[in-house]
Amino acid sequence: MNGLHILSELLLMPLIAFVVGLMMVLMMRKISARIQRRIGPPFFQPIYDIVKLYGKDTQISHGLIHDIGIIMAVGGYIGAEILLPVPGMEGIADKGGIITLSYFLMIPSLGMALGVGQCANPNGSIGISRALTSMLAYDVPFIIVVFGAAWHYQSTSLVGMIEYQQMNSWGIVEMPFLATAGLFALQGMLGKQPFEIYIAPAEIATGPMVEMSGKYMGGLFVMQTFQLYTAGVLYASLFLGGGESWLSLLPKAFLVVAIPMSIAFMFPRYKTEDVIRILWKWPVMLALIGLAFIL
Amino acid sequence: MNLLDQFFILIAVALLSITVLRNFRINDKMAPLWYGLMVVMLVRMAAVAYDGATLTSAFNIEILGFNMHWQFNALSWFFAIITVVAALASAIFMSGDWGRQYRELYEGQGGNYGLLQLALILNVASMLLLLASGDLLSLFIGWEFVSWASFLMMVLMPSKTAKKAAVKYVVYAMFGAMALLAALAIIYSNSVSFSGSLEFEQITQVFAGMDKGPQFSLALLFFIAFAIKMGLLPFHLWQAVAYAETPGPGAAFLGAISSRMGLFAMIIVIIQFIGLGHLQGMSIGLPFINMQTLLAWIAALTTIIPTYIALQQHDAKRLLAWHGVGQGGYMLLGLIMFDSIGSAGGLMHVLNHASYQAALFLTVVAVVYRTGTSDLNKLGGLVTQMPLSFLVMLIGIIGLAGLPPMNGFVSKWMVYRSLLLNGEPLLFVAAVLGTLGTILSVYKLIHNTFLGQLRVEHQNIREVPWSMMVPMLGLSAIVFITGFMPGLILPWIASVQETIGLPVIIHHLGGIEYAKGGLDMIWVSGILFYGFGVGALIFYFLGSKAKRVHQYDNYAGGHFLSADVKYHYSNNFYPGLMHLIGDWYRGSFKWMEQVIVSALSFVSKLFENMYRSRQPVMLLVIVVVVALFSIYKNTAGVSS
Numbered sequence: 001m002n003g004l005h006i007l008s009e010l011l012l013m014p015l016i017a018f019v020v021g022l023m024m025v026l027m028m029r030k031i032s033a034r035i036q037r038r039i040g041p042p043f044f045q046p047i048y049d050i051v052k053l054y055g056k057d058t059q060i061s062h063g064l065i066h067d068i069g070i071i072m073a074v075g076g077y078i079g080a081e082i083l084l085p086v087p088g089m090e091g092i093a094d095k096g097g098i099i100t101l102s103y104f105l106m107i108p109s110l111g112m113a114l115g116v117g118q119c120a121n122p123n124g125s126i127g128i129s130r131a132l133t134s135m136l137a138y139d140v141p142f143i144i145v146v147f148g149a150a151w152h153y154q155s156t157s158l159v160g161m162i163e164y165q166q167m168n169s170w171g172i173v174e175m176p177f178l179a180t181a182g183l184f185a186l187q188g189m190l191g192k193q194p195f196e197i198y199i200a201p202a203e204i205a206t207g208p209m210v211e212m213s214g215k216y217m218g219g220l221f222v223m224q225t226f227q228l229y230t231a232g233v234l235y236a237s238l239f240l241g242g243g244e245s246w247l248s249l250l251p252k253a254f255l256v257v258a259i260p261m262s263i264a265f266m267f268p269r270y271k272t273e274d275v276i277r278i279l280w281k282w283p284v285m286l287a288l289i290g291l292a293f294i295l
Numbered sequence: 296m297n298l299l300d301q302f303f304i305l306i307a308v309a310l311l312s313i314t315v316l317r318n319f320r321i322n323d324k325m326a327p328l329w330y331g332l333m334v335v336m337l338v339r340m341a342a343v344a345y346d347g348a349t350l351t352s353a354f355n356i357e358i359l360g361f362n363m364h365w366q367f368n369a370l371s372w373f374f375a376i377i378t379v380v381a382a383l384a385s386a387i388f389m390s391g392d393w394g395r396q397y398r399e400l401y402e403g404q405g406g407n408y409g410l411l412q413l414a415l416i417l418n419v420a421s422m423l424l425l426l427a428s429g430d431l432l433s434l435f436i437g438w439e440f441v442s443w444a445s446f447l448m449m450v451l452m453p454s455k456t457a458k459k460a461a462v463k464y465v466v467y468a469m470f471g472a473m474a475l476l477a478a479l480a481i482i483y484s485n486s487v488s489f490s491g492s493l494e495f496e497q498i499t500q501v502f503a504g505m506d507k508g509p510q511f512s513l514a515l516l517f518f519i520a521f522a523i524k525m526g527l528l529p530f531h532l533w534q535a536v537a538y539a540e541t542p543g544p545g546a547a548f549l550g551a552i553s554s555r556m557g558l559f560a561m562i563i564v565i566i567q568f569i570g571l572g573h574l575q576g577m578s579i580g581l582p583f584i585n586m587q588t589l590l591a592w593i594a595a596l597t598t599i600i601p602t603y604i605a606l607q608q609h610d611a612k613r614l615l616a617w618h619g620v621g622q623g624g625y626m627l628l629g630l631i632m633f634d635s636i637g638s639a640g641g642l643m644h645v646l647n648h649a650s651y652q653a654a655l656f657l658t659v660v661a662v663v664y665r666t667g668t669s670d671l672n673k674l675g676g677l678v679t680q681m682p683l684s685f686l687v688m689l690i691g692i693i694g695l696a697g698l699p700p701m702n703g704f705v706s707k708w709m710v711y712r713s714l715l716l717n718g719e720p721l722l723f724v725a726a727v728l729g730t731l732g733t734i735l736s737v738y739k740l741i742h743n744t745f746l747g748q749l750r751v752e753h754q755n756i757r758e759v760p761w762s763m764m765v766p767m768l769g770l771s772a773i774v775f776i777t778g779f780m781p782g783l784i785l786p787w788i789a790s791v792q793e794t795i796g797l798p799v800i801i802h803h804l805g806g807i808e809y810a811k812g813g814l815d816m817i818w819v820s821g822i823l824f825y826g827f828g829v830g831a832l833i834f835y836f837l838g839s840k841a842k843r844v845h846q847y848d849n850y851a852g853g854h855f856l857s858a859d860v861k862y863h864y865s866n867n868f869y870p871g872l873m874h875l876i877g878d879w880y881r882g883s884f885k886w887m888e889q890v891i892v893s894a895l896s897f898v899s900k901l902f903e904n905m906y907r908s909r910q911p912v913m914l915l916v917i918v919v920v921v922a923l924f925s926i927y928k929n930t931a932g933v934s935s
């Protein structure tokens with residue numbers, strides 16, 4: 001692994017993630033439009049949105065931590081993308097592994113929480129309180145799934161897991177229960193209905209985003225593109241055999257992300273305590289059954 | 296005279312100097328210097344830490360045929376360096392402006408600054424004595440000293456809660472000491488060769504010669520003694536309140552390392568000399584539950600229950616103190632796995648926890664210094680007034696929550712990795728549950744203190760003076776650097792593992808080497824900071840420049856915000872979660888404690904009434920009954 005290769009990974013991995021993530025946002029909007037019998041936005045709408053948000057004249061900052069929060073939210077995900085192996089680029093990703101990546105994914109949440117806290121708006125703080133509670137809810141099944149996968153593949157390295165699946169069979173075939181539980185946790189992780197109380201527009205003035213405008217909102221938009229990409233690729237690497245090439249990886253990633261989106265627009269939302277109750281009951285039960293099969 | 300003897304002499308001189316000079320101003324300048332010298336001495340002894348050599352002190356005492364002796368090996372050195380650095384930070388912190396304020400506020404009302412300085416050096420000296428113990432008897436003596444020294448520190452705050460908590464602690468500590476003494480007596484009377492020795496090696500021999508029943512009770516006695524000091528379940532009730540009510544820097548010191556003395560003793564007795572074989576041999580009830588599983592589950596529950604108690608606290612010091620209890624669970628959980636990665640994680644967590652816990656405690660004390668309160672419902676928005684303290688707390692909470700790139704992540708990662716390798720899914724989930732609870736709780740801590748609305752009465756406060764800032768920054772530097780390059784301390788861990796007979800970890804500067812998934816923190820931190828750098832570039836170079844607005848310039852649904860509107864969201868921070876789990880806080884352990892207390896006081900009242908009663912006839916009847924019973928018993932034995 002030479003310097004040029006490292007440099008290309010550092011630059012390309014987040015860039016690809018961003019572009020793919022934008023397309024996933026577009027897909028999300030198209031799916032919701034089709035479900036609601038609308039046409040949906042044009043192809044370049046996500047880019048227009050980002051340009052609009054960054055290009056606004058008035059940018060309101062509530063202090064340095066507000067800025068740093070956005071930087072941490074975007075930067076944490078940029079780091080996470082580099083730890084997520086994709087075809088042809090897995091040199092640096094091998095330095096981390098699944099446990100490190102799981103904890104990397106909490107840094108953007110922490111950054112956003114700090115930024116919102118500095119805004120001194122109780123609506124925002126209530127939103128963060130709900131968001132962190134949801135994190136507690138979906139991370140429990142997620143972590144059991146991670147444990148099961150790491151135990152099954154006898155490795156914490158995502159590269160090793162992908163290799164195993166490409167030589168044997170896909171994780172979803174060998175661990176169907178864990179894969180289902182993982183999909184369930186994904187719904188919470190992406191903050192999609194019915195688990196989206198903390199960002200729902202109809203709830204307490206949109207919660208965490210209440211003081212976010214202009215490029216602050218733009219930063220969160222970028223964060224969302226990364227989030228969708230991470231969810232899709234991570235799930236594909238854990239259960240769908242990763243990808244020999246981009247051509248086989250991307251359809252899997254889009255498919256994974258399409259599932260929670262299609263489900264989402266058919267549901268209202270649960271209260272915070274019900275989010276925990278449901279995520280600690282059904283996916284945890286499924287995941288434990290799955291564990292019992294592989295241990 | 297070897298280095299260890301010189302070290303002891305230094306401690307003795309420091310103790311003497313601080314005892315004599317404690318009420319003079321000169322002591323403020325000299326006390327930190329003594330701790331600095333101790334650090335220098337420990338650095339000179341670094342051969343112990345790197346090569347795993349043992350230094351034996353020339354100082355020893357012969358009593359009744361025992362030879363009590365003291366020695367330093369890698370394990371002692373590892374705990375000693377943490378102790379002394381934590382003491383150094385606390386001493387610098389308390390010797391400047393904080394000390395002046397403490398004198399003004401509490402001198403003459405139950406507080407005593409000179410005694411606080413004395414309590415600190417007494418704690419350090421007794422801990423070092425304990426860490427240097429070379430046999431069970433010197434361990435016991437060090438144990439007692441540590442208990443009473445902590446007690447002295449806890450009573451220096453003029454509040455009823457503090458005194459009550461200190462007394463509660465000392466009752467627990469005495470119970471633990473009695474358990475330890477009983478264990479020693481069993482070891483002594485069961486010595487295989489009847490030589491009556493109390494060397495550590497006797498533990499192994501006595502254990503090997505015992506049946507399952509006595510083995511279990513001996514292990515239980517040791518466990519009770521050490522678990523009380525460490526605050527493991529079910530003995531966790533005393534610690535948090537007692538530490539939280541200790542005067543500021545004292546709390547930081549005690550919270551950082553004091554209760555880890557229990558872990559130190561546990562490592563020697565349970566890990567090193569009882570060993571994995573015996574622990575697994577002691578099956579309890581069902582065949583798959585043995586002593587190792589039991590201890591692992593006690594550790595896991597210790598991470599969960601105190602962490603979620605911390606989540607409910609609304610006093611910053613108590614919140615931190617409860618986390619201190621909870622983090623002890625990770626240390627034992629790692630060590631009890633008996634493999635190279637897990638035990639390294641457990642050991643490393645001692646150092647990591649000490650660094651961020653001391654930094655966090657000192658930050659909270661700094662906030663109290665400026666605002667006069669640590670009540671999380673009466674603070675808020677201090678980041679604009681105390682930005683450096685905010686930075687220290689931020690680094691500290693990232694460490695405590697165990698997120699990259701701080702040192703808490705490295706040790707917790709190792710514990711998780713070990714649980715994965717050993718195939719312990721439920722323990723793994725328990726450990727992660729503890730971490731998630733910690734994240735929720737520390738966000739509440741930093742949000743309610745430094746973020747949100749700044750109160751009117753706090754609008755003129757400033758950052759704390761440098762005498763307080765320097766130790767805080769120094770500790771957070773340790774948190775960051777040992778997270779970035781764990782390889783700086785991993786050689787010490789490796790020698791400790793070698794000393795106590797565990798598999799040794801393979802390490803490099805960035806972390807650990809392991810075939811199927813290691814950890815390289817230099818890469819991990821590098822990637823993270825690269826991400827932050829790109830994030831900063833995007834933020835600052837794209838889009839127009841942001842305008843700073845006042846905190847009252849806020850969306851409030853059509854209302855006008857002004858200074859007299861209190862809208863900081865702080866009380867009952869996680870209502871959704873508490874709706875669900877609020878009913879699970881039943882205080883069962885508290886209830887159990889109260890039951891024991893009332894039962895004991897009932898029995899004591901009973902005996903008190905007996906010997907105070909002026910009814911000779913009743914006493915006579917009792918004596919006669921006892922006498923008749925013993926005669927009957929003896930004759931029954933003879934006739935059969």
